[in-house]
Amino acid sequence: MIALTDLVFRWPGQATPCLDIPDFALADGELVFLHGPSGGGKSTLLGLLGGVAVPEQGAIVLLGQDITRLSARARDRFRANHIGFVFQQFNLLPWLSALDNVLLPCTFSARRKQRAGDAHAAAARLLTHLDLAPSLWQKPAAELSVGQQQRVAAARALIGKPEILIADEPTSALDAPRQQIFVDLLLRETVESGAALLFVSHDARLAVHFDRSIALTDINRAMQESVV
Template sequence: MNVIEVSELRKSYRAPDGTPAPVLNVPRFNLAHGEQLALHGGSGSGKTTFLNVLAGILLPDSGSVRICGRDISTLRESARDRLRAIHVGYVFQTFNLLQGFTALENVLLAMSFGRGASRPRARELLARVGLADRADYRPRQLSVGQQQRVAIARAVANRPSVILADEPTGNLDRANAAAALALIRELCGECGAALLLVSHDSDVLAAFDRTLRMDELNRMEPVVAGAGR
């Protein structure tokens, strides 16, 4: 069963002069349940836009994007928000932790929009990412590696069906990058989530069995990922 099914996806932005600037043209893309796939490509190739569309943050101009069987373009905004809260975990390059909240509160907030906040489970998750003693620290009080681990714990807090990771190691040094990557992959395995990770780091890409170049995906001719299931 596929967690993500995309067909005939088109998305363009409006250039400052008002003309549409096409960004995405994805004839076909699937990601199977539990599958882990790395996507790479040059900057401006539409990677982040693609992830935002998959997360339901942006709507496609045409085509169908199904997340866990539901076509996001037919859903009302609040239903898309709900779908994202429950089924999609997002990890950003810049972590995007909420400043002013503790690590624990960051995880709890994500939970509260999804399957419900549980303090014990949030603490358990922070312990799982090695931050049991940092639960009450604010992002500024944490190292970058620790911040990304909080972000990873937050992404899996609702036991999502898929984790979208946008350059999750881009701001980390080599050691932290390797640790963060391993952590994401392990946690996805533990909660049964599929992983779609965007990166241009060759070390990261080397860790994946399957990788996909953005220009293979974002073209006129159909590109099938996930063994065509």
């Protein structure tokens, strides 16, 4: 599903790479928790997986396709078709309703729209499963609470059943009990959709909910060198 080999990435102007990952893989439907200290490169790694940035070396094979060999446009299309992202800041469009935010991936990707079937019904089903009351569905995203926005962001990532879900610290704005509830909901829906999930957080307490837990320090040689 996801296979990284010999990946090296540095930000412009950096003397040493921020990521140097010999090998990292995720199986179909696997639920993986990735943790590591702030500034360690977690978001950078997710950006590479999402095709937002390209490494200076190495392969990023997603669903059998090495995305480092694609043009920027083709990477964007690949991401829209196959990857659902839940960002730390959610990246919802504030003036759009909760429901329209969830429907967005279906307007960017014909494949997601087709896999969603009746997109409106799929969005309603996801929002219901994620426990967002129907009275909130037409509200602009900007008028929702943080926890509510998080659920909308999760529904948006899940609609149209992308094979890969990536979540970057989606719980950091919530208190502990709400974090727990959100992770449970996200995992339940991920399992139902059959996607593989890479969930990133610096909060190692959440790891118990996942099939596998990985420390970025254990797979990233760049970090091991800088820590020692």
